[in-house]
Amino acid sequence: MTVVPVYLDYAATTPLDARVAARMREVQTTAYFNPASNHAAGRQSAAVVLHAARQLGALLNVEPATLIWTSGATESNNLAILGVAKQRAHRGKHLITMRTEHKAVVDVFRALEKQGFDVTWLPPDREGRVSLATVESALRDDTQLVSIMHINNETGVVQDIEGIGKLCRPRGIIFHVDGAQSVGKVPLDLGSLPIDMMSMTAHKFYGPKGIGALFLADGTPLEPQMFGGGQQRRLRPGTLPVDLIAGFGEAAAAAAQTMDDDLAKLVALKNQLWVGIRDIDGVQLNSPETGGYPGILNVGVADIEGESLLLALEPLCVATGSACNSQSQEPSYVLRALGRTDPEAQSAIRFSLGRQSQQAEIDYAISSYRAAVEKLRALAPGAAV
């Protein structure tokens, strides 16, 4: 029996894991104190925060002290990019990123351009990947920061962050990775990867909204962007939300337990979905043919209007373009960067699958998508009288 509405928008956000919810309720009632308070109750909450940092650190193979709590990946991206760019501005103002980054990165670099920084916007290939040769050719003597996302939120393409990091590290260039779509979903060993900073957020992997973190490798220069207290080595002041942090930690622990099973399930479901729609006339795969994250399938279909397609698919919950930007009817800038035309990009639908996704939901999505395309094609007039 299919549940209505059918939720296939896990890249936008995920439901709270039951273990996470239980842990948060426990902390809300027993450890609601200010962890910066110098009394027994405060120390109790501080212990909760430390436990969560250890859980997240264990998932990523890093020390708890390398994690800075933030409100989410957007804040982490802002802190990382602004913090390094400004701290190192006296050494050089050249920065590198990609055209297909999330808005939470793109808009930060645009703001820095207005402040006199020189930003190189790397192009992806038709599948969305940036080659190491492209990155290397953009590096300059005055390059201070490279910021490349790990898994693209629209297409699921996975970048070679290890290779890019190996280009940056010997040159003394700081490498930041937006890991909003990868932390808790795919294996990550930040203890061995040549990455200086990684942004992450809990709600993308069954944790609560409103809490994120920035991994900051030892010795990475960072100028704080907020002021008002001495918390977190003055890099990100403010009273810590103990219950959200506890939930984040629990989500990390749960991810460590179920990641292999989750990934195997997603591979099967994504394949089921693609096999079910790939024979539709004019269908176009916007996700990479191979090697992409199995939780995201982005497809377009020739000569179908995207907004009407989205409405025709209801009550299926999917996304056009980026969910964070779904109020805009503009064609996705990510897909345009991949060489898609405006009509192609505008017809794109992102299916994103998760831990709770079921085969029956994929069957429903396949039949809904096929019916919607058929309906809209029947409604469309020819190109002329």
Added chain:
Amino acid sequence: MIVDPYHATVRAYFKNPEHAGEVRNGAIGYFADQGMRIRLSAEVASGDLKRLRFLAWGCPHVIAACEAFCRQFEGRAASDLEDFETGPIMQDLAVPIEKAGRILVLEDTVRSLGQAIRDLTMTPQE
């Protein structure tokens, strides 16, 4: 926060566009602009729009506007097409102002249909 961008009537007309299709051998109006394409067809008898049908490539508001137009004008005198304005439909369907240009494509298509009907019914002159 995103509120529902569609009025209930838009949802109803989009879900069940009763006038979608084409009148075979009817008068045809067609217009394309702003990425939208609309085709109206009509069977005219005794100066009345006996049947009206539409085909449209566009957003839900455009499709709903076409359905609303057909519901309003089917059965009326063909000469009434000259009085068609998009304002009332935009109001009834709560079309956002940024989509006004798209709905104007319907107005141009209605004009095209009116001209086609006049061309069909015009008596050849000596």
